[in-house]
Amino acid sequence: MIESDLLTRLSGLVSRFEEVGTLITDPSVISDMKRFVKLTKEYRELEKINLARLEYIRTQEGLAEARAILDTEQDAEMREMAREELELCTNRIPELEEEIKLLLVPADPQDEKNAIVEIRGGTGGDEAAIFAGDLYRMYVRFCENKGWKIEQTSSTEGTSGGFKEVIFTVTGDNVYGTLKYESGVHRVQRIPQTETQGRVHTSAATVAVLPEADEFDVEIKESDIRTDIFCASGHGGQSVNTTYSAVRLVHIPTGIAVQxxxxxxxxxxxxxxxTELRSRIYNMEYQKYLDEIAGKRKTMVSSGDRSAKIRTYNYPQGRITDHRINYTIYNLSDFMDGNIQEVIDKLIIAENAERLKEAEF
Structure with missing residues (x-):
């Protein structure tokens, strides 16, 4: 029986929740920052499960009480209140069971992290760079609407506008868990600004979303880093081009370079x-985790495969199609204005369905 199985699994987590709650108040744990951060995160996750468990128990008790009243009570008003309670609890229990099942399935441990986003113009020359700029503006507006903070770290502008490459960090709640679905190849079909014959061209840009590594995730020795200082380029006035303010870091053991x-x-x-260097080193190991997911799942909703074509933006038809879930909508202008949550929600639902199937509930 689903009810009995769930409560059995939940009861086993109650003692751990109480244990972790005690540990995070222990001075010896607080002084070990790496352990404290890990336990605090575990506590938040267990707290969500415990709250859902308590609501599930209360709802079951409410259901039993409503049935008892209907079996024994003669008062019409009391019976009507019991019927309303019975309907409410009957509808809520299956919803809670689904919520609890998802909470019991291990989530991607990186979801709560901030993110580093890279957008690069792909095939299509100048038009690809212009499209990369359009994607950048789309994500900036989306992040602003979510109340997230954006900081651009580097960019190379296209000759006709947009970006050949732009890299930026996003800070906020559950950033990586939301933006990870954007990793992959984005294809655009439209008449380019540079086209004189009015023909529709197909161009592409790649988006890579990396979880930002915490200081405790990766330890980098200062002796393993080569630091290059040079003049910055781009907008910002004369001081940008005459002051040695730009920094390039090279991690000697891996050869990874960031600027x-x-x-x-x-x-x-x-x-x-x-921060970016630490994240890229961390991502080398994290990619193995993503590859493992990709090997198990059919839709690869958030596999992190940056070579996979994930979405097409068709301007003549005003259409966006997400190929991972075969989902099409016709509100392209609104979508490009940063209103992309609807598609992300559909992707989350698809991934959750896969996670539940893997857990064999």
């Missing part, structure tokens, strides 16, 4: 570059 150029601050640039 960051802010307006004037070399220290700020180095701090941002170090």
């Amino acid at each position: 960051c150029q802010d307006e004037k601050s070399q220290l700020k640039n180095k701090a941002k570059a170090l």
Whole structure:
């Protein structure tokens, strides 16, 4: 019986929830920041499960009480209230069971992290760079609507506008867990600004979303980093091009290189570059986890495969099609204005269905 199985699994987590709650108040644990951060995260996850468990128990008790009243009570008003309670509880129990099942399935441990997003113009030359710029504006508006903070770390502009490459960080709640679905190849079909014959061209841009590594995730030795300082380029006035403020960091053991150029601050640039470097090193291991997911799942909704064509933006028809779930909508202008949550929600539902299937509930 679903009810009995769920309560049995939930009861086993109650003691762990109480244990972790005690541990995070222990001075010896608090002084070990790496362990404290890990336990605090576990506590938040267990707290969600415990709250759902308590609501599930209360709802079952409400259902039993309503049935008892209907079996024994003669008062018409009491019976009507019991019928309403019975209907409410009967509808709520299956919803709670689905919510609890999802909470019991291990989520991607990176979902709560901030994200580093890379957008690169792909096939299509100048038009691809223009499209990469359109995607960048789309994500900026989406993030602004979510109340997330965006910081651009580096960019290379296209000759006719847009970006050959733009990299930025996004800070907020559950950023990676939301934006990870955007990793892959985005294809656009439209008449380019540079087209004189009015023909529709197909271009592409790639989007990569990486979880931003915490300081405790990756330890980097200062001796393993080569630091290059050079003049920044781009907008910002004369000081940008004459002040040695841009920073390039090279991680010697892996060969990974990152660079960051802010307006004037070399220290700020180095701090941002170090965060990105740490994230890229961390991502090398994380990619193995994504590859493992991709090997198991059919739709690969969030597999992180950056070579997979995930979405087509057809301007003549005003259409967006997400190929992972075969979902099409006809509100392209609204979508490009940052209103992309509807598609992300559909992708989350598809992934949750896969996670539940894997867990064999």
